[in-house]
Amino acid sequence: METSIDAVRFAHQHPTQNQLLRIRGENIFLNFVTAWLHYEASLDRCTRIFMTINHPSQTTNRPAIILLSGGLDSATCLAIAKSEGFACYALSFDYGQRHLAELAAARRIGKSLADVHKVVQLDLTDICHSALTDRTSTIPQQPDTGIPITYVPARNTIFLAVALGWAETLDARDIFIGVNAVDYSGYPDCRPGFISAFEQTANLGTKAGIEGRGFTIHTPLIEMSKADIIHKGLELGIDFAATVSCYQADETGKACGVCDACRLRRAGFEAIGVRDPTRYRVV
Incomplete structure (x- = not known):
């Protein structure tokens, strides 16, 4: 049993090349999603500001x-x-x-x-x-x-x-x-x-x-x-x-x-x- 636990622990501490690539890919994807959400939020704020300035009657x-x-x-x-x-x-x-x-x-x-x-x-x-x-x-x-x-x-x-x-x-x-x-x-x-x-x-x-x-x-x-x-x-x-x-x-x-x-x-x-x-x- 101790050998199995040690093997799992070793695998986590020393991931294979494929595992590293997968983790890196997941991180890149998460960073992309986060950046996109921030971009959409900023775009939405800018759009609201533009509409308020140029078409106030549509917002108030x-x-x-x-x-x-x-x-x-x-x-x-x-x-x-x-x-x-x-x-x-x-x-x-x-x-x-x-x-x-x-x-x-x-x-x-x-x-x-x-x-x-x-x-x-x-x-x-x-x-x-x-x-x-x-x-x-x-x-x-x-x-x-x-x-x-x-x-x-x-x-x-x-x-x-x-x-x-x-x-x-x-x-x-x-x-x-x-x-x-x-x-x-x-x-x-x-x-x-x-x-x-x-x-x-x-x-x-x-x-x-x-x-x-x-x-x-x-x-x-x-x-x-x-x-x-x-x-x-x-x-x-x-x-x-x-x-x-x-x-x-x-x-x-x-x-x-x-x-x-x-x-x-x-x-x-x-x-x-x-x-x-x-x-x-x-x-």
Whole structure:
């Protein structure tokens, strides 16, 4: 018995040439299989990355609500959401604003970029006094050190609340708003603290939020300068000639050239050395 055991032990310790070739062949095969599996995994990752960059809608396609006023910022915000692969449900408001050309611009942009575009009739003229809704008020031509009279009381709170209702109905979890806290008129409902507080409210005050299907308020422009926003919009193919920012644009969309919105818009184009396509009444 000991002789047999010794023979087996000797055979393991001193394999024949054929055994060595077989072992070497098995190792080569295993190494090949391992390398191929790693290659396939890498190829799959590369393919997913390529598809995400070049065909984002094929990889994400989640519904998102995008607040669309018709101005430069909201148009860029919509283009960003679209570039990230969201199915874009644009939402605009006819709230009694004196610059109705902006709403016409929203319809043009929504038709071009959004999957769905709704315009909600929500007259705020009787309850939210502002120079933007009161045609007897004079739009200021110089920047104000405080909150300007063009502030519409609780406007973004109201708009976001309606957007939240639509999002919950659509089972959407993402809401985009083009607020900016760098080159802006000083409105309190454009600041990061407000957005953070509203997102928390949304997740505390909705069925979806309580059930763990919370909402995210996206503000991709909030820390960008006006020049940065314009540059980003141009990268995404936005035709800024189709947008209206002016607080008192005429019925054709021609901008006054002197209000705060026009001033910020002009400065943004000048900062990046790009021709401003806006039609101004005062050059």
